[in-house]
Amino acid sequence: MQDTFNTVAEIISSTGDVPVDDIKPESHVMKDLGVDSLAFLDIAFEIDQKFNIKLPIDDWMQTVNDGKAKSEEFFLVGNLCRNIDQLVAHAAVA
Amino acid sequence: MRLEYFQMLDRVDAIDFEHKQIRAVSTVPEASTVFEGHFPGHPIMPGVLLLETMAQASGYLLLAMDDFSRMPYFAGCKQANFRSFVEPNDTMQIEASCIHLGSGYGVIKAAIRKDGNIVCDAELKFRQLPFATPALKDYVTSQGLRLGLIKSTIAGA
Numbered sequence: 001m002q003d004t005f006n007t008v009a010e011i012i013s014s015t016g017d018v019p020v021d022d023i024k025p026e027s028h029v030m031k032d033l034g035v036d037s038l039a040f041l042d043i044a045f046e047i048d049q050k051f052n053i054k055l056p057i058d059d060w061m062q063t064v065n066d067g068k069a070k071s072e073e074f075f076l077v078g079n080l081c082r083n084i085d086q087l088v089a090h091a092a093v094a
Numbered sequence: 095m096r097l098e099y100f101q102m103l104d105r106v107d108a109i110d111f112e113h114k115q116i117r118a119v120s121t122v123p124e125a126s127t128v129f130e131g132h133f134p135g136h137p138i139m140p141g142v143l144l145l146e147t148m149a150q151a152s153g154y155l156l157l158a159m160d161d162f163s164r165m166p167y168f169a170g171c172k173q174a175n176f177r178s179f180v181e182p183n184d185t186m187q188i189e190a191s192c193i194h195l196g197s198g199y200g201v202i203k204a205a206i207r208k209d210g211n212i213v214c215d216a217e218l219k220f221r222q223l224p225f226a227t228p229a230l231k232d233y234v235t236s237q238g239l240r241l242g243l244i245k246s247t248i249a250g251a
Contacts (some may be wrong), residue, residue: 038169041199048196058198089126 025078053087102147114192115153139180148204151188170219
């Protein structure tokens with residue numbers, strides 16, 4: 001989890017132009033770090049490639065838009081890292 | 095190529111679903127109002143229109159891979175290089191390869207060749223969204239037919 005956080009923080013910092021020290025597990029990628037949807041595409045691309053996964057952004061956005069979950073569930077950095085770890089574990093099993 | 099209608103491609107020559115690649119061809123018209131300003135006495139294709147040409151080939155690749163179910167919107171560009179001039183009557187070979195298909199987005203490497211030599215290349219990013227209107231889907235589908243892409247898609251299915 002800590003390794004994932006460090007990697008994701010580095011990606012958000014370099015791709016989203018956010019000081020790495022500002023990135024905490026409780027930071028919301030959009031609301032707190034100011035990453036817009038276009039910049040998040042770049043971040044998703046880097047995460048997909050780095051972890052060899054496919055972040056299900058469309059599903060997450062649909063879930064939030066349908067009111068079935070709050071965006072914090074997917075876009076708090078800590079939760080994002082937890083989801084990445086699950087996707088990596090799932091990919092390793094598959 | 096119909097510059098004033100933003101129809102940058104003449105036809106699709108090949109599409110390879112296994113390797114996620116497309117190859118298209120287009121010939122620059124001899125005359126266009128674009129060349130009256132770019133530039134008087136020295137007509138050359140503007141770099142932004144070469145970028146648009148690569149974007150259209152890339153977009154049709156994503157459309158074909160997605161069975162024309164979502165619209166790819168040009169969302170970003172990295173490392174665009176314009177290496178030499180493209181002039182009226184030049185024939186361009188446009189190549190595009192999908193290097194990553196994410197959830198709702200795709201990343202493409204594209205290039206344009208003239209006489210076998212690369213004249214420009216770039217990495218392009220697209221957001222894939224539902225068609226905004228049925229009319230837009232009809233138009234894009236009609237362009238797929240014009241380019242021979244839909245027939246190719248069915249034949250390659």
